[in-house]
Amino acid sequence: MELAVALGLIVFKVAFLIAILLLLPLPLTWLERKVAGHMQQRMGPMRVGWHGLLQPVADGIKLLTKEDHIPAEADRFLFKLAPILALAPPFLVFVAIPFGESISVLGTEITLYVSNMNVALLFVFAVIGIEVYGVIFGGWAANSKYAVLGSLRTCAQMISYEIPMGFAVIGVVMLAQSMSLLDIVRAQADVWNVVYQPVGFFVFFVAGLAEAQRIPFDLAEAEGDLGAGFHTEYSGIRFAFFMVSEYAIVLLVSVLVVILFFGGWNGVLVPLPPLLWFVLKVAFFVYLFIWFRFTFPRYRYDQLMAIGWKVLLPLSMANIIITGVLLGA
Amino acid sequence: MSRAKDRVGTWIGWGFFADLANGLALTFGYMFSRPVTMQYPDQEKWLPYPRYRGHHFLKRDEEGEIKCVACELCARICPCDCIEVIPYEDDKGKRHPAKFEIDTARCLFCGLCEDACPADAIALGQQYEFSSFSSRDLVIGRDDLLAKPGKATTGGGVVAARLNTKKDVLVETKETQGYNWWRNIRRT
Structure with a gap:
């Protein structure tokens, strides 16, 4: 009986998480278009629903009913596999991510995470690395020059930015003496990590921008020179898979930044429910992503590589050494 | 000395991403500025200036008689040959157009007919x-031209309007003067 309840709880949590992750791109696309509009003195979507609130639903219906086109010369198996490979890892990662300690419903304590892994951070980086396969396969299988160029760029970008990203979190792990995300948040109960690790936060956030392929690092889907990058040839629901994956990664990077550097659900000054604090912080970083997108121009390809290897990598390594020396002293 | 200081300041600013922060502050300010979007045709409509060259109209004199004397000068000067006038003489011996047709599909709205008219009978309205x-519906006859709205008196404003799709796609408005959307543009 105990086992059945625990199992049922896990299944429910996973289903709830998947539902949230699948539905969250709807308000996010709306928000992105609204913010874009107002930053450019436009209004953004206004026609469907109140202030265009139902616009993402209309877009979703449109994508569902559109022709699912596969190019004649495409590698059909890889072409169909790629969107799933791009979509699954960002969803899988959320298994290891805690959203709070626990809440009590009907007298039973329910933990706000699916699993408390002791190597959660490692798991996150290992699984998110798989996502690049979706991009590579998608670009390669479409048999289009734009898509191949886009996926080559993505490939190089992901590989070179995952290294400083991984190095940047080592400082956090050293401070918390644990790789469990839950322990990392608990270690920040008094002072947030961003105070001790400003450089680590900077490197992690910039590398996260690149990882999510957002402006100023969105070379993989540079509209101006590549059409749409690796998903140029995709249409209909397969294209929607890539979009959902992109937003899930934006969300993931925001959640990771909050957990690793901004104290997770630990609040300051204002006593709010921990979950609300967490959501507010994540919302701020999601907004920051959108804000960046409509402020900065795109980096050139060699600049992107130079920032990754010549700035972020030395910075993150120096961060590790300095943190180690200070902790040892 | 001051140049060296400037350079040091620039480098410090560069180190703290001053230019990126400036950009972010600018876009953030713009986010709360008023949009310049005109909600045409659902809610708003732009009023043309008096000098605006819109659809043609024919004028009447004080007695309500059509001003046009059917001299056909407008038809002659028209660069795209879109005006067709057939004159007749009424019982008082005055010339008037029996047929006055403008093919607005061909018209380029240059306003030469207005300039050429010796009787000040035709003009381009609002x-x-x-x-x-x-394109057949775009050939407008004499009586329709007499009923068309004349020159605008005010202009440049955006007024509240409503799209009427019941009888015709036409934007109705009750106001004569609206807000100046040009002033809403934030310039910094």
Whole structure:
């Protein structure tokens, strides 16, 4: 009986998480278009629903009913596999991510995470690395020059930015003496990590921008020179898979930044429910992503590589050494 | 000395991403500025200036008689040959157009007919919404031209309006003067 309840709880949590992750791109696309509009003195979507609130639903219906086109010369198996490979890892990662300690419903304590892994951070980086396969396969299988160029760029970008990203979190792990995300948040109960690790936060956030392929690092889907990058040839629901994956990664990077550097659900000054604090912080970083997108121009390809290897990598390594020396002293 | 200081300041600013922060502050300010979008045709409509060259109209004199004397000068000067006038003489011996047709599909709204008219009978008015599904509907006859709205008196404003799709695609408005959307543009 105990086992059945625990199992049922896990299944429910996973289903709830998947539902949230699948539905969250709807308000996010709306928000992105609204913010874009107002930053450019436009209004953004206004026609469907109140202030265009139902616009993402209309877009979703449109994508569902559109022709699912596969190019004649495409590698059909890889072409169909790629969107799933791009979509699954960002969803899988959320298994290891805690959203709070626990809440009590009907007298039973329910933990706000699916699993408390002791190597959660490692798991996150290992699984998110798989996502690049979706991009590579998608670009390669479409048999289009734009898509191949886009996926080559993505490939190089992901590989070179995952290294400083991984190095940047080592400082956090050293401070918390644990790789469990839950322990990392608990270690920040008094002072947030961003105070001790400003450089680590900077490197992690910039590398996260690149990882999510957002402006100023969105070379993989540079509209101006590549059409749409690796998903140029995709249409209909397969294209929607890539979009959902992109937003899930934006969300993931925001959640990771909050957990690793901004104290997770630990609040300051204002006593709010921990979950609300967490959501507010994540919302701020999601907004920051959108804000960046409509402020900065795109980096050139060699600049992107130079920032990754010549700035972020030395910075993150120096961060590790300095943190180690200070902790040892 | 001051140049060296400037350079040091620039480098410090560069180190703290001053230019990126400036950009972010600018876009953030713009986010709360008023949009310049005109909600045409659902809620708002732009009023043309008096000098605006919209749809043609024919004028009447004080007695309510059509001013046009059917001299056909407008038809002669028209660069795209879109005016057709057939004159007649009424019982008082005055010339008037029996037929006065303008093919607005061909018209380029240059206003030369207005300039050429010796009787000040034709002019280009304020109406600018006369799209049609058929080019045949764009040939406007004499009586329709007499009923068209004249020159605008005010202009440049955006007024509240409403799209009427029941009888015709036409934007109705009750106001004569609106807000100046040009002033809403944030310039920094």
